[in-house]
Amino acid sequence: MTIPLLEVSGLEVVYNHAVVAVQGVSLRVHEGRLVVLLGTNGAGKTTTLRAISGFLGSDNAEITQGTVLWDGQRVGGLQPYEVAGQGITLVPEREKIFETLTVEENLATAVPARRARGESRRESLDQVFRHFPVLFERRRQTAGYLSGGERQMLALGQALLCRPRLLLVDELSLGLAPLIAGNLLGILERLRAELGLTILLVEQNVAAALKIADYGYVMEHGRIVYEDTAPRLLGHADIQEFYLGVGREGRAKSYRDVKQYRRKRRWHG
Amino acid sequence: MRSRHALSSAGFARAIESGGRYRKGGGAPLRAMTGSPYLKTTYPSDAALLGTPVRRFWLAVFGLAALGFPLVGTPVLMDLLCRTAVAVVGAHALNLVTGYAGQVSLGHAGLMAAGAFTAGILSEELGAPFWLALPAAVLVGALFGVVVGIPSLRLRGLYLALSTLALHFVILYLASEYQSGRGFATGLLVPRPKVGPWTLAGATAWYYALGGVATLTTLFCLNLARTRPGRAWMAIRDRDVAAASMGVNVAAWKVLAFVVSSALTAFGGGLWAYYLGFVSVEAFSFFLTVEYIAMVVIGGLGSVLGAILGATFVTVLPYAVDAIVNLVPVPDRVHTHLFAVKFAAFGLLMAVFLILEPRGLVSVWSRVRTYFDLWPFRYHPLKG
Amino acid sequence: MQLLANTLALASIYILLAVGYVVVYRASRVLNLAHGELMMLAGYAFFGLVSATPGHPLWAVPAALVVSFLAGVGVYATLVRPMAGHPLFSAVLVTVSLGILLRGLVLLGWTADILYPLAVTGYKNVPWPLPGGAVLTTIDLLSILMAVTVLLALWGFFARSRLGIQMRAAAENPLLAAQRGVNIHLVFSLSWGISTFVAGVAAVLYASKVRLDPEIGVIGLRAFPVALVGGLDSLAGVAPAGLAIALLENLAIRYVSPLLSDVVPFLALLVMLFVRPWGLFGTKEEIERV
Numbered sequence: 036m037t038i039p040l041l042e043v044s045g046l047e048v049v050y051n052h053a054v055v056a057v058q059g060v061s062l063r064v065h066e067g068r069l070v071v072l073l074g075t076n077g078a079g080k081t082t083t084l085r086a087i088s089g090f091l092g093s094d095n096a097e098i099t100q101g102t103v104l105w106d107g108q109r110v111g112g113l114q115p116y117e118v119a120g121q122g123i124t125l126v127p128e129r130e131k132i133f134e135t136l137t138v139e140e141n142l143a144t145a146v147p148a149r150r151a152r153g154e155s156r157r158e159s160l161d162q163v164f165r166h167f168p169v170l171f172e173r174r175r176q177t178a179g180y181l182s183g184g185e186r187q188m189l190a191l192g193q194a195l196l197c198r199p200r201l202l203l204v205d206e207l208s209l210g211l212a213p214l215i216a217g218n219l220l221g222i223l224e225r226l227r228a229e230l231g232l233t234i235l236l237v238e239q240n241v242a243a244a245l246k247i248a249d250y251g252y253v254m255e256h257g258r259i260v261y262e263d264t265a266p267r268l269l270g271h272a273d274i275q276e277f278y279l280g281v282g283r284e285g286r287a288k289s290y291r292d293v294k295q296y297r298r299k300r301r302w303h304g
Numbered sequence: 305m306r307s308r309h310a311l312s313s314a315g316f317a318r319a320i321e322s323g324g325r326y327r328k329g330g331g332a333p334l335r336a337m338t339g340s341p342y343l344k345t346t347y348p349s350d351a352a353l354l355g356t357p358v359r360r361f362w363l364a365v366f367g368l369a370a371l372g373f374p375l376v377g378t379p380v381l382m383d384l385l386c387r388t389a390v391a392v393v394g395a396h397a398l399n400l401v402t403g404y405a406g407q408v409s410l411g412h413a414g415l416m417a418a419g420a421f422t423a424g425i426l427s428e429e430l431g432a433p434f435w436l437a438l439p440a441a442v443l444v445g446a447l448f449g450v451v452v453g454i455p456s457l458r459l460r461g462l463y464l465a466l467s468t469l470a471l472h473f474v475i476l477y478l479a480s481e482y483q484s485g486r487g488f489a490t491g492l493l494v495p496r497p498k499v500g501p502w503t504l505a506g507a508t509a510w511y512y513a514l515g516g517v518a519t520l521t522t523l524f525c526l527n528l529a530r531t532r533p534g535r536a537w538m539a540i541r542d543r544d545v546a547a548a549s550m551g552v553n554v555a556a557w558k559v560l561a562f563v564v565s566s567a568l569t570a571f572g573g574g575l576w577a578y579y580l581g582f583v584s585v586e587a588f589s590f591f592l593t594v595e596y597i598a599m600v601v602i603g604g605l606g607s608v609l610g611a612i613l614g615a616t617f618v619t620v621l622p623y624a625v626d627a628i629v630n631l632v633p634v635p636d637r638v639h640t641h642l643f644a645v646k647f648a649a650f651g652l653l654m655a656v657f658l659i660l661e662p663r664g665l666v667s668v669w670s671r672v673r674t675y676f677d678l679w680p681f682r683y684h685p686l687k688g
Numbered sequence: 689m690q691l692l693a694n695t696l697a698l699a700s701i702y703i704l705l706a707v708g709y710v711v712v713y714r715a716s717r718v719l720n721l722a723h724g725e726l727m728m729l730a731g732y733a734f735f736g737l738v739s740a741t742p743g744h745p746l747w748a749v750p751a752a753l754v755v756s757f758l759a760g761v762g763v764y765a766t767l768v769r770p771m772a773g774h775p776l777f778s779a780v781l782v783t784v785s786l787g788i789l790l791r792g793l794v795l796l797g798w799t800a801d802i803l804y805p806l807a808v809t810g811y812k813n814v815p816w817p818l819p820g821g822a823v824l825t826t827i828d829l830l831s832i833l834m835a836v837t838v839l840l841a842l843w844g845f846f847a848r849s850r851l852g853i854q855m856r857a858a859a860e861n862p863l864l865a866a867q868r869g870v871n872i873h874l875v876f877s878l879s880w881g882i883s884t885f886v887a888g889v890a891a892v893l894y895a896s897k898v899r900l901d902p903e904i905g906v907i908g909l910r911a912f913p914v915a916l917v918g919g920l921d922s923l924a925g926v927a928p929a930g931l932a933i934a935l936l937e938n939l940a941i942r943y944v945s946p947l948l949s950d951v952v953p954f955l956a957l958l959v960m961l962f963v964r965p966w967g968l969f970g971t972k973e974e975i976e977r978v
Contacts, residue, residue: 459961651789654788
C-alpha cells in the first residue's frame, strides 16, 4: 500500500477553547484520487478542511489533538501561505475570490507552489481560460459582479494557478443550479485526469459527488462514521436512505441503530 | 418574555457563560454530562440577575464592604473611588452604544463636555440648582444623541465613528468659544449641589452619592441589556440586515442607542462638573474619549461587568503608576516627567490588552468560570 | 497669488501625510491613527541624526527616512500582525494606543521643548520669488515636488505591478490571499514601511520649515480628513482633497479666524460624510466594510 499523500489521524478541533467540533477524525487521500467527504450541515466537514489548510486561526479554533501528515511531513498548525507553498490549496465555502479586484487581477494574485511543474505563467493562464472560457470573456470585470457559477469557476481557476498537488474544495455546488453544479463537478473530474491532481471534495450533493469520486467518508457530529469506495457507498442502503432520499417501508431508521457505523465513544453520560 | 439568546449570534458564548447548557422543562441526564449545577428551567430564573446562591452571597459581601468602606478609607482612596464611580457611569454609556449596539462612537469626550458645560453654564449664568441643571444636561445630551444618531442611519462602522469624532470637535469648538468669549479663560466654577438645607460636600457624602448613582446606573444598564432594547441592539450589532428582516426597527433602535448613551454620557459629564466643582474645555480632549474607549474595550465590549472592570482599571492606573514609581527605584527623569510616564504606560497597557486579551477582562473571568463549570471535563462534549 | 502658493505648500504636506493613511488602509484595512505620532517620531529621529552628524547634515535625511521605513515595519510586526484575526475596531485602537505610547516616550526623552532641526544643519530656508508677487521657500518647493513624485510612484505601483495587485488582494481578504501563496506578512510590512517612509518625508520637510515639538502629530491628525475626503482607499483622491482642504483652510485664516482653520478639515469631513461618505474617488463598497 503506497503512502497516502494526505493522512489525517485522530484530528480534534476545538472552537473558543470550549467547544469540540471534530473528534477522532482519520482519513487518507492517495495521490491522484478524488475523495469525497459527505455529511449534513454541522458535521464538521468544513472544519476538517480548514484544519488541513491552516485556516483555523481566524476562526478562533485550534487543533488540540491528532496530526495532519502531508507526504509524510506534519503540516497541522502551519500558516495558510506555508500550507499553500507545500502544494495544498483550499477553495473555501465562503469568500472564495477577491471581490474588489478584476478577474484578471484575481488570477494574478495566485502564487505557484514551491514544487510546481516548469510551466510558464502564460501557459497556466491559457489553460485556465481554456477550461473556463467565460472567465476570459469577463476578464476585466470586477469579480464582485460575477454570478455564483462564474465565481466558483474563478475560484477554481485561481486555485489551479497555484499549481497544487492537493486541491481541497469546500461545497462546490453550494448555491448553484444543479446544471451548473454538475458541469463544475465534471470539470473537476477532467482536471483530475488531465493534471493528475489529487482532490478532497466536501459535498452535500451526494449523488453527483459519488459519481465522480473514488472513495468517500461520511461524517456525523464531528466524527467519521463510515467510509468505503464510492460505488459501494452509492449502493449502500443507509446512505441511500439518509442522504439520497430513497425511501424505506415502515418507520424511519436512526443511524444509532445501525451496527455498521463505527463510533468512537469515550466518556459519555 | 423571550429567551435572551434568541437573537444574538453571541448567544452561544453566553450559553457557555451561563454555566452549561440548559433545557426548558428539566432533564436529568444533562446534569451528569456537564457537571454544572446551574441549570435553569424557567424563564424568570434564566433572566435573573442573582439567580444562584453563590452570586447572592458575593454580592452581599461586596455590598457590605462598599457600604462600610468610608470607615477605613483615606481621603485619597475615597477620591479615587468617586472618580471611578463617575468613570463607571461614562463607561456604561459608551458600552451601551458601542458594546451593545455596535455603533462606534468617538464623540464621548465632546458629549461629556456638553453635559458638564450645560450644568456649569446653567448654574453660573442662571444660578440654576443642581436638580434643574443636571436634568438639563441630560436633555442636552439626548439632543446631541439625536444629532449623532441621524448619520448612523446612513453610515456604518468607521464612517459613523468619524462623524461622531467630527461632532466632538464641533462641541469643543463651541465650548471654547463660549469659554473665551465670556471671559472664563481658566474655566467655570460650579457650586456644590444643594437641596434645601443639605449641601453635598465632603469625601464621605460624595462617596455614597456617587456610589449610589453608579449602582443605579449599573442596574439601569443591566435591565436595558437583558430586555428588549438590549436584544434589539445586539441583533443590530451582529447583523443589522438580518435584524431588520426579523422585524427589528433598526433605524429607531440605532437612534435610541445614541440618545440613551449620549444622555447618560452628559449625565456623567454633569456629575463630573459637580464633583470637581470646575469645568474647562481642556479637560475634554480626544484623549478622554480614548480613555473611555479603553475602559470599555479593556473591560470587555458588550458587557456591563466589563464596563465596571474597565473603568476601575483605567482610573486606578495612574495611581498604580504613582505607587510603583515610589516603591521601585527609577531614574530621576522618570520622577520629573511622571505625566509622560503615565501617558506612555497607559498606551502600552492598552496595546497589550488589545493584543493579548481582545475580549477584555471579562473574557478572562469567563474562562475561569468555564473551567470550573466544566471541570473535570475540559470541553463541552459532542452530542450523539 | 500668495494664497495659491500657500495652498500648494500646505496641500503638499497634507498630501504626503494622507498618502500614508491611504496606503495602510488599502493594504491592511486598518486606520492608522498613530500616523501623526509616527511622523513626530520621524521628526525627532531626523533631529537626533542631524545633531549627531554635525559635519554632514544632509546624510541625516536618507538616514531618517530609513529609520521611518523600519519603524513602519516594526509597528506591523509587533502590533498589527498579532491583531490579524481580530476585529478592525481593535486594530485601530491598537494604533491609537501606539500613538499615546509614542507621545509619552518622546515627552520623556526630549521633553516638550521646541526644537529646530534646520538651524542645527546650518542651512537656511530661502524664499524664492514667483510670478505674481508670490513667494515660496525652498522647502515649500521641495514639498510640492515630493508630493507629486510620491503620488505618481505609488499609483504606478498599485495599479500595474504584480506585487501591488497582491497587496490589494491581501487587503481585501488576507486569509484567502495567504492561501493563494501570497506572503501576507511581507506584503503588509512593506505597505506599513512605505506609509511611514512617506510620513518621514513629510516630517523632515515640516520640521525643517516650521518646528519640531511633540505636538506636530496634530498635522497628521488633520491630514486624516484629507485622506477620507479623497476616498480612504484612493490614491487618486488624495491630491484634489488635499488641495481643496488646504485652500479652505487658507481662506478661513485670511477671512474668518485662525481658530476656525484648525476645525476646517473636520468640517469638510462632516460635509463629506453626509454628502458622499466614500469620498471623492473612493470605492462605494468601502462603506459596507468594518
